[in-house]
Amino acid sequence: MGGAAPGGRGTRELRHLPHRIQLIWQEAGVDFYDDLSSTTPQSTLAALRSIGRACVLICGGQDKGIEFDQLAAEVGRSVSAVVLLPGSGSDRLLEAIAARGGMAALRRTGDLEEAVGIAKEAARPGDAILLSPACPGFF
Structure with a gap:
């Protein structure tokens, strides 16, 4: 039988590509992607579906x-x-969310650092925080 032996030279280690649904930290039962x-x-829609649980x-x-x-x-x-x-x-996304009935928990921020702080406050144990812009150039 041909093929590479487990752990042999034919076996590759799978790694996440940077910034592609990459789990980067866990804290208080919350995973940050x-x-x-x-x-x-x-692509953000695909990421949400991939996470498969409550998400900020x-x-x-x-x-x-x-x-x-x-x-x-979604x-x-x-x-x-x-x-x-x-x-x-962000303005257009807000309009699209409002057209579908809106959300009670929606906040605007001035920068990424503030956004992460707000997301950490909003997340509950078992939730995920997903940084997935759906747009270019927020910084």
Whole structure:
């Protein structure tokens, strides 16, 4: 039988790509995922579905003219709080969320450091915090 022996030279170690749904820390029962490379609503939607549990979403940035409807619908289903980064894309995402009934837990921030602090306050044990902008250039 051909093939590489387990642990042999043919076996590769799988690693996460940086900034792609990468678990970067855990604290007080909350997992923090860095998905900074997700600069479209579709990639953030995929990240939310991949997490598969209650989530505090940090997102927003500049507007690329892409529709936010599907992402807004998923936010209504699986996101416990949204923390918006500065930018015109954040304004459009907020409009899309409001058009679907809105959310009680939605906050705007001035920068990433503030956003992370707010997300940590909003998260409960068992939640995830997902930094997945859905837009480019929030900083």
